[in-house]
Amino acid sequence: MKVAMLAPIAWRTPPRHYGPWELTTSLLTEALVARGVEVTLFATQDSLTSATLAGPVPAPYEEDPAIDAKVWEMRHVAHVFERAAEFDLIHNQADFVPLGFSRLVRTPVVTTIHGFSSDRILPMYGEYQHDVAYVAISAADRHPALRYAATIHHGIRVDDFAFDAQGSDDLLFFGRFHPDKGPEQAIAAAAASGRRLRMAGIVQDRGFFERAVEPAIDGDRVMYLGAVGGEERVRTLGAARALLHLIAFDEPFGLSVVEAFACGTPVIANRRGSMSELIDHGVTGFLVDSPQEAVEAIARVDSIDRAACRRAAIERFSVDRMADEYLALYRQILGG
Template identity: 30%
Template sequence: MPLTVLSVAYPFAPVGPDSVGGAEQVLSHLDRALVQAGHRSLVVAREDSAVAGELYPVPAAPGPIDEDTRAGIHGHQRRAIETALRDNAVDLVHLHGIDFDRYLPPPGVPALVTVHLPPDWYPEAALRPARPRTYLHGVSQSQHGRFPPGVPVLPPIPNGVPVEALAARHAKRGFALCLGRICPEKGFHHALDAAKLAGSPLLLAGEVFPYPVHEDYFRSEIEPRLDRSRRFIGPVGFRRKRRLLTAARCLVVPSLAPETSSLVAMEALACGTPVVAFPAGALPEVVEHGRTGFLVADERGMADAIRAASGLSSDDCRAAARERFDLKGMIARYFDLYRQVAA
């Protein structure tokens, strides 16, 4: 039978096909899949989001995202959720934000929380919600093992990417590529230094969100490392991202955080491009060392891997993405879980 699912996004980033964050991309894929399958999709998200279902908008943060701003936006988020639940017979609420505990709906409708980030980034009380019929799960085996002992958590649902939509043919170029949110834990300054050691051009694409720490990081660690060969090109939409990923010599993922997944690494492989990464968190679950990329320990190893990446097979990368990271499998698992939780 058709379901009505209320998806609740992190309120400080827009949802849509061109989303930067992994949680927003996963929500966007599920929103479109629900509509295509004949279900109802309701989405609480920032007002500039682009959704396939029905949007319950939350205002964008006015200026820097500090504690006062957060409190105001969380109030808007709670009111949007209340309105959606009042106006619709919702079968399930699916929450995606790291701050989900600030706007859990009242008891009643079952709630599923996808923990997209490392569990120790959440208050432990948030991982043990007192609200009845509230279920948590992660997105990788590596992350699953990091939940505190005794926290009830469902089996993980690994992320997936639209492998078919990422298929494109562009001539390989000599540049390395970085993609993502520009913030300290992503470690992009290491990629810039490694590319310089390798004598390789590098393009850094992504968005600097208005958090003071992110803006300070860009000014102090990224801008001084930019030059004619290593450039920051800002945020890119899906089509430009696909073109860049397909043309790049390699994708560099220098994350310093215990990554719970890596959608951009999966996207690179779907485009036929190997991945050079630090072995942080779940990245060893994504990158097959010596076949679809290289896992390295430091900047020197990263520089060597950037030079060696052109010797890996694009066909092997695409085959791995088709076999392991196709979006269809992720959606099917979520739909099965939706039916179980809603029942």
């Protein structure tokens, strides 16, 4: 089986720190290669993979100001579809633009929908839903107006995340600094609980960060670590008493949640989006519906068995499970 894996080009595949779509694309690519699938990864030229790397884009547009996102995205997608006849299947991880090319080729196209940035993109998804096999990353993110071939939760390489049986007394916010992610809610909950809060992630909304987050950062009770990746990411996730995921939007998945589980760290999350699919309330964390419930959950977090969090990551969120489910879908589409 020959698969063209179409990655986004906002970040390198895999990303150096932030880049959940690119990370998932990389994890799936490597797992498929390990299963003997002949994968060509179309990604930025600085990407790292055991697959065949291809594509015209020299660097990620979020890291190199010389890369015009619109121009290079079109070159990137066009390049893949110009080579479509070389592959049995194209797996699109790069949102809605590639859908517009799908009727121009005979090669089947699978598209993983990594959430909806806005309902304004629905006209594209609606138009091509009978031509492209859509995969939802959670049941919560399935749009009622669309047809889907499957729902496949993301997976991670659990062995890459060291289990920390103790953690620390500190709480953690881990994600992009944007109102959607609720960093100010995490600050308030940590303060009310009397625990120190460590915060890590990229600043996506600078004005919001300066207004709602930065005034609370004092280097003592609230510490800002910046964007962390690699071993520092693992240490940061594992060293927390709990991850505070007090989101203000319907999160389509949440990789940091399952990464925290892999380290043994329970998660306290607002009951929105996919959180009820990921978190087993009272076993791997707590689902809350108000700021007060979040504070109460922090007080109860020591009742969570950190080993149970690790088991959940192994049993439910492994990259092997994800790859097997995608491979089964590919074979179904290709007729066995």
